[in-house]
Amino acid sequence: MNIDIKKGNKISILVVIFAIFLPLVVKNEYFIRVINVFFLYSVVALSINLIVGICGLLDMGRAAFMGLGAYCSAILSVKLGVPFVLSFIIAGIFTGLVGAILGFLCRKSTFDYLTLVTIGFNVICQVVFLNWISLTNGTMGIRKIPSPNFGGFYFDTNISFYYFALAFLLLCYVIIKRICKSKLGRAFEAIRDDPIAAEYAGINVEFYKIINFSIGSLFTGLTGALFVHYTQYASPYNYTLDESIYQLQMAILGGLGSLPGSLLGTFILVALPEISRSFYEYRLLFVGILMVVMMLYYPNGLLGKSGVGEKIFSLREKFEGHQKAGGKCE
Amino acid sequence: MFLQHLVNGLSIGSVYALIAIGYNMVYGILELLNFAHGDVYAVGCFVSFALFATGINPILAILAGAVSGYIINIIVEKYAYRPVRFSGRVTPTISAVGIAYIMRNVILKIWGPETYSFGLGFRGTQIEIGGLVIGTLQIYIFVIAVILMISITFLMKKTKVGQGIIAISQSIPTAALLGVPVNRTISLVYGLGGALGVLGGILFCTYYDSIFVGIGFALGTMKAWMSCIVGGVGSMKGAIIGAMILGLSESLVAGYLSTTYKDAVIWLILIVFILIKPQGLFPAQIAEKI
Numbered sequence: 001m002n003i004d005i006k007k008g009n010k011i012s013i014l015v016v017i018f019a020i021f022l023p024l025v026v027k028n029e030y031f032i033r034v035i036n037v038f039f040l041y042s043v044v045a046l047s048i049n050l051i052v053g054i055c056g057l058l059d060m061g062r063a064a065f066m067g068l069g070a071y072c073s074a075i076l077s078v079k080l081g082v083p084f085v086l087s088f089i090i091a092g093i094f095t096g097l098v099g100a101i102l103g104f105l106c107r108k109s110t111f112d113y114l115t116l117v118t119i120g121f122n123v124i125c126q127v128v129f130l131n132w133i134s135l136t137n138g139t140m141g142i143r144k145i146p147s148p149n150f151g152g153f154y155f156d157t158n159i160s161f162y163y164f165a166l167a168f169l170l171l172c173y174v175i176i177k178r179i180c181k182s183k184l185g186r187a188f189e190a191i192r193d194d195p196i197a198a199e200y201a202g203i204n205v206e207f208y209k210i211i212n213f214s215i216g217s218l219f220t221g222l223t224g225a226l227f228v229h230y231t232q233y234a235s236p237y238n239y240t241l242d243e244s245i246y247q248l249q250m251a252i253l254g255g256l257g258s259l260p261g262s263l264l265g266t267f268i269l270v271a272l273p274e275i276s277r278s279f280y281e282y283r284l285l286f287v288g289i290l291m292v293v294m295m296l297y298y299p300n301g302l303l304g305k306s307g308v309g310e311k312i313f314s315l316r317e318k319f320e321g322h323q324k325a326g327g328k329c330e
Numbered sequence: 331m332f333l334q335h336l337v338n339g340l341s342i343g344s345v346y347a348l349i350a351i352g353y354n355m356v357y358g359i360l361e362l363l364n365f366a367h368g369d370v371y372a373v374g375c376f377v378s379f380a381l382f383a384t385g386i387n388p389i390l391a392i393l394a395g396a397v398s399g400y401i402i403n404i405i406v407e408k409y410a411y412r413p414v415r416f417s418g419r420v421t422p423t424i425s426a427v428g429i430a431y432i433m434r435n436v437i438l439k440i441w442g443p444e445t446y447s448f449g450l451g452f453r454g455t456q457i458e459i460g461g462l463v464i465g466t467l468q469i470y471i472f473v474i475a476v477i478l479m480i481s482i483t484f485l486m487k488k489t490k491v492g493q494g495i496i497a498i499s500q501s502i503p504t505a506a507l508l509g510v511p512v513n514r515t516i517s518l519v520y521g522l523g524g525a526l527g528v529l530g531g532i533l534f535c536t537y538y539d540s541i542f543v544g545i546g547f548a549l550g551t552m553k554a555w556m557s558c559i560v561g562g563v564g565s566m567k568g569a570i571i572g573a574m575i576l577g578l579s580e581s582l583v584a585g586y587l588s589t590t591y592k593d594a595v596i597w598l599i600l601i602v603f604i605l606i607k608p609q610g611l612f613p614a615q616i617a618e619k620i
Contacts, residue, residue, distance in 0.1 A: 052420075056420070058419075058420055058423065105601070105605055108608070109604065109608065110608075111419050112361075112363060112559070112563070113559070113604050113608055115363065115423075116555065116556075116559060116600075116604065117601050117604060119552070120597035120598075120600060120601050121597075121601070123593055123594065123597050124593075124594040124597050124598060127590075127591060127593050127594035128594065131590050131591060245427060248424075252424055256420075281438075281439070282435065282439075283435075284431040284432070284434055284435040284438070285431065285432055285435035285436075285439075287428070287431050288427075288428040288429065288430070288431030288432035288433075288434075288435065289428065289432060290428070291424055291425065291427060291428025291431065292410050292425050292428040292429060292432070294424075295410075295414055295421050295422070295424050295425040295428065296410070296413050296414065296425070299414070299417055299421045
């Protein structure tokens, strides 16, 4: 039996092993907390990548779906006492359905209109979170949301939640990766590259757009729910349009269409504000300059097509190709 | 009461119209979602505010603001939009969002998040006609907006530059072949858009007697974009009428339904409108290129 592990897989296995043993070495609670936030935002960035990067639908209202998932799970578990697992899953299904409805409404919309509708949806959701006081508690937010728990075991410390979030991230990553490699993913890419050609190739563009929106929203909603169970507090100010654009930037920085890129982009944008407090003041400036410079020189992100990562890899491959004399010429 | 809402809606609508015209010029020509429009003109308004605070003549302060809007937009166009002009839709849009962030951070760094009073020293009186209260300021805003709109329409329809702009909006390569100086015209359009935006923004600030960082994105870019979508992308008439409709519906929703849910209701109306009439009220007469 010959198991052929590809180079990319080797790297990812190493990264996973590193991630599993990280908390055993690093005991700093603050550091683990930042990593947890990074894990959660990574899933959001992945879901954005699925919608914007793979399917080419510029969605600027992801934070609304995070908020919907968060409030759905928070209200279920605090006001109705539903156990975590159930409220978590219901939140995911709920946001998936909302995503499907929004996707259905936007199924014929072209670029500009879709972006505008998602922005509008985000504004509407925020106004509702702020003002539907009997349900969402208004500006006070919802407090005392129970930690994630399974059969009596509470993931209430940073380290235990670390493993929960890691498992969640790995699961989502693998699922999204499998989706990208499947018939579904190829259809999404065809729609992104040229919707008219895709239609002629027999792809039901409207249907796949709805599916894409729904799957993306499902993951965003799950993450939103997990987030408030981790911080135990849901605030309406976490789901603004600016937050949406910051999340979008995570996916863009790493590279639209590249899943490892999303992780890298998220890591950079989550870690940088933590390195220095005074950075927070210049956060917008930094993000702005980053966006412009990236678009001018690496429009496909760090690890996307013809990005920094690919350049390094192609250089190495060239070098290795020269070593193996008589390698295939291109 | 209804007439009062109508008057208020029309005057706020004419302010939106000025902002939307500048936005629509860029939008119609390059199909770029100019997310930076609002934040650029916010910088211009703040420049004018700072100059006004030093005691300079208000007219000079307004002109200086408009000129700074013009210059900023030309610089931004040259370094952030021109290199990505032909690389699809998503790339320039994100670049514009980046510019918006840079501008907002500049404002926050210099002036902070506070709201300042900025009335240009204008003491308006009010005229009462049969229970209907009309401020002189509202009349001035309406007149200024109409004058500017007419001159822009004249520029587009009757001058060589305007015809060049229309040619570019239909096809850049063809316009270049016919001898239209593409780069120069496009940067002129951006500059004019910025200057008009600043003028609209200053009127907006005067109307509410306040200036803060939020006039850029939430009250500028978004309203301008909504007006353009309602009116029809690339149509000057559409942008103006769209802005009026937006102003009127805001005023009516706030008057009759609810002020807390005003934004949500407006967005809801807009979304429903897009779903029913995705080309806007006055679609530009250009077929979609395949």
